[in-house]
Amino acid sequence: MxxxxxxxxxxxxxxxxxxxxxxxxxxxVVRTLxxxxxxxxxxxxxxxxxRQPGQRIGHEFLGxxxxxxxxxxxxxxxxxxxxxxxxxDGVCEFCREGLQTSCPHGGFWGTPGSDGGQGEAVRVPxxxxxxxxxxxxxxxxxxxxxxLLALSDVMSTGHHAALAAGVRPGSTVAVVGDGAVGLCxxxxxxxxxxxxxxxxxxxxxxxxxxxxxxxxxIVPARGEEAVAAVRELTAGVGAHAVLEAVGTEExxxxxxxxxxxxxxVGYVGVPHGGSAxxxxxxxxxxxxALRGGVARPAPTSRNCWRTCCRGRIDPSPVFDATVGLxxxxxxxxxxxxxxxxxxxxxx
Amino acid sequence: MxxxxxxxxxxxxxxxxxxxxxxxxxxxVVRTLxxxxxxxxxxxxxxxxxRQPGQRIGHEFLGxxxxxxxxxxxxxxxxxxxxxxxxxDGVCEFCREGLQTSCPHGGFWGTPGSDGGQGEAVRVPxxxxxxxxxxxxxxxxxxxxxxLLALSDVMSTGHHAALAAGVRPGSTVAVVGDGAVGLCxxxxxxxxxxxxxxxxxxxxxxxxxxxxxxxxxIVPARGEEAVAAVRELTAGVGAHAVLEAVGTEExxxxxxxxxxxxxxVGYVGVPHGGSAxxxxxxxxxxxxALRGGVARPAPTSRNCWRTCCRGRIDPSPVFDATVGLxxxxxxxxxxxxxxxxxxxxxx
Numbered sequence: 090m091x092x093x094x095x096x097x098x099x100x101x102x103x104x105x106x107x108x109x110x111x112x113x114x115x116x117x118v119v120r121t122l123x124x125x126x127x128x129x130x131x132x133x134x135x136x137x138x139x140r141q142p143g144q145r146i147g148h149e150f151l152g153x154x155x156x157x158x159x160x161x162x163x164x165x166x167x168x169x170x171x172x173x174x175x176x177x178d179g180v181c182e183f184c185r186e187g188l189q190t191s192c193p194h195g196g197f198w199g200t201p202g203s204d205g206g207q208g209e210a211v212r213v214p215x216x217x218x219x220x221x222x223x224x225x226x227x228x229x230x231x232x233x234x235x236x237l238l239a240l241s242d243v244m245s246t247g248h249h250a251a252l253a254a255g256v257r258p259g260s261t262v263a264v265v266g267d268g269a270v271g272l273c274x275x276x277x278x279x280x281x282x283x284x285x286x287x288x289x290x291x292x293x294x295x296x297x298x299x300x301x302x303x304x305x306x307i308v309p310a311r312g313e314e315a316v317a318a319v320r321e322l323t324a325g326v327g328a329h330a331v332l333e334a335v336g337t338e339e340x341x342x343x344x345x346x347x348x349x350x351x352x353x354v355g356y357v358g359v360p361h362g363g364s365a366x367x368x369x370x371x372x373x374x375x376x377x378a379l380r381g382g383v384a385r386p387a388p389t390s391r392n393c394w395r396t397c398c399r400g401r402i403d404p405s406p407v408f409d410a411t412v413g414l415x416x417x418x419x420x421x422x423x424x425x426x427x428x429x430x431x432x433x434x435x436x
Numbered sequence: 437m438x439x440x441x442x443x444x445x446x447x448x449x450x451x452x453x454x455x456x457x458x459x460x461x462x463x464x465v466v467r468t469l470x471x472x473x474x475x476x477x478x479x480x481x482x483x484x485x486x487r488q489p490g491q492r493i494g495h496e497f498l499g500x501x502x503x504x505x506x507x508x509x510x511x512x513x514x515x516x517x518x519x520x521x522x523x524x525d526g527v528c529e530f531c532r533e534g535l536q537t538s539c540p541h542g543g544f545w546g547t548p549g550s551d552g553g554q555g556e557a558v559r560v561p562x563x564x565x566x567x568x569x570x571x572x573x574x575x576x577x578x579x580x581x582x583x584l585l586a587l588s589d590v591m592s593t594g595h596h597a598a599l600a601a602g603v604r605p606g607s608t609v610a611v612v613g614d615g616a617v618g619l620c621x622x623x624x625x626x627x628x629x630x631x632x633x634x635x636x637x638x639x640x641x642x643x644x645x646x647x648x649x650x651x652x653x654i655v656p657a658r659g660e661e662a663v664a665a666v667r668e669l670t671a672g673v674g675a676h677a678v679l680e681a682v683g684t685e686e687x688x689x690x691x692x693x694x695x696x697x698x699x700x701v702g703y704v705g706v707p708h709g710g711s712a713x714x715x716x717x718x719x720x721x722x723x724x725a726l727r728g729g730v731a732r733p734a735p736t737s738r739n740c741w742r743t744c745c746r747g748r749i750d751p752s753p754v755f756d757a758t759v760g761l762x763x764x765x766x767x768x769x770x771x772x773x774x775x776x777x778x779x780x781x782x783x
Contacts, residue, residue, distance in 0.1 A: 183697060188723060191697035253725075341716070350530060350538035353727075356720070364714045369688070369707045376535060378600075378727040380700075382720040 092208025147207025179218015247273025254355030279303025341366030439555025494554030526565020594620025601702030626650025688713030
């Protein structure tokens with residue numbers, strides 16, 4: 090079959106690879122319908138995150154089950170499923186409490202020896218513990234299918250940030266970052282009943298999406314200027330709940346500084362750089378909490394797919410470009426050059 | 437009257453100062469019965485925290501109301517009260533939600549222009565918003581009075597750490613630090629129903645108190661060795677809730693490293709040093725939260741004094757030495773040299 094591999098820095102190729110097969114009794118093979126490129130894939134693309142040449146890439150996909158191993162109980166060929174960005178056994182103490190990313194038998198798509206999400210099909214270990222079933226008729230609704238694809242990562246990650254930041258009905262929320270995760274954070278905060286949502290971002294096409302997702306204010310600034318602007322919008326005190334969706338030291342510093350005393354930063358931006366942005370003295374004096382980390386996509390998907398199907402939330406606008414499998418390298422280039430926000434891959 | 441002042445590094449004196457008087461209509465004057473020396477006073481004593489020569493010092497005291505201003509409604513002369521380590525107006529949005537340390541009209545005892553807690557009497561601003569009433573008959577029970585003195589800071593701070601770390605019935609808890617706050621953290625965790633309490637500390641006389649407070653295991657190690665020991669005690673996964681009661685980069689690094697995936701560090705050690713101990717990459721991968729900061733002594737006192745009076749908790753063993761007012765400099769020396777854990781001042 091054809092699948093995306095990374096050969097080196099800014100060297101993404103679509104190559105012929107072995108067809109996936111059921112190798113363990115709990116495996117399933119999923120034929121991909123939709124996949125996408127993640128902002129975190131760009132860290133590998135840019136050479137910041139190390140990869141072995143020839144390693145598969147991509148961790149967001151949705152498709153139809155083609156084959157299952159003899160121990161798979163929950164799925165059968167023909168089922169429509171979305172995959173969270175990790176596989177997990179579904180039975181350990183961490184999986185049972187929804188922290189599949191800490192499963193001792195779990196792993197990330199595209200690690201050596203495993204398939205990536207940006208290929209024609211994927212071998213899924215521990216299918217029962219990993220995959221989330223979707224209603225079969227969603228396959229015939231392209232907009233809905235695109236919305237459900239977002240559950241594989243960005244919508245789940247935005248939702249995780251909103252929960253970690255403690256968004257409640259009526260909360261004043263600020264979202265640092267106008268990438269796909271930040272925008273999904275706006276949508277998640279709106280879904281949780283936030284009273285006011287201040288989106289920090291400098292790209293007018295993206296902040297336009299934030300407004301349709303429920304943002305009430307846009308702050309097109311960074312650093313000290315952004316802190317001053319958010320404080321001015323919040324009677325000087327800051328936001329109860331701040332979603333950090335960038336992962337740099339500067340964005341963390343901004344997020345902590347705009348959090349109201351006693352509030353929390355929900356951080357989901359993969360930390361790049363050290364902890365210098367975590368101003369622990371300021372956090373101490375003002376009782377600002379720092380919660381979050383890698384998202385919990387499986388519980389979110391199980392929680393959110395009905396909400397998507399009912400049209401209550403629609404994250405599909407975060408995808409602003411579509412490529413076919415052979416054009417995936419163009420998709421990476423477009424996201425790297427910021428001419429696309431998030432690229433969908435249609436098979 | 438006589439009160440303790442700090443003249444410079446390791447230069448604590450008891451001097452004649454003006455008698456406190458009601459200056460504002462919401463003031464009260466409290467005649468001190470008991471006060472104490474805090475581990476955080478030692479930062480000023482050692483010259484690490486800057487103080488103006490002649491500034492008052494001490495922020496933990498308990499006494500009897502001597503005089504009240506015309507706007508004081510909740511107290512009258514003769515009432516027995518404990519003071520949290522800050523004063524606060526009691527009516528702002530932060531006070532109403534229990535975050536008195538963020539009150540815009542609040543302040544810390546001993547800041548220039550205010551009285552410190554280690555003196556014969558104290559002018560208390562915003563008495564209604566600041567003081568916590570105690571049952572009058574506690575004054576005749578020296579052990580109980582000593583236990584209630586701990587509510588002014590160390591017991592409240594230990595309780596804050598336990599709440600911030602998310603201690604629940606059955607939790608596995610670890611406490612980093614065997615000072616008075618760490619020991620009170622053990623007691624708070626036990627009160628909240630922790631199933632297991634691992635106390636990290638290297639002073640046998642202190643860990644002996646930890647055991648009487650409910651610790652089930654003692655780890656007399658630091659750094660990597662402590663991390664390995666806690667992981668061995670917890671089937672490799674760490675503790676759900678970790679109380680950090682030291683405030684150094686090393687103690688923070690240890691606390692994060694021994695927290696179970698998905699758990700939280702409740703930190704109350706005043707941060708000294710930078711944020712290098714906050715390993716945000718590890719926190720991200722394992723969904724470890726960092727919560728806490730300066731404690732909420734007023735709500736804790738209101739919540740805990742009955743528990744003390746009923747004998748359900750007794751933090752009084754954290755005081756292992758008593759001095760009179762004129763011997764306060766000896767008390768500082770004893771704590772600085774670690775020959776005393778926490779020094780009580782009896783008036």
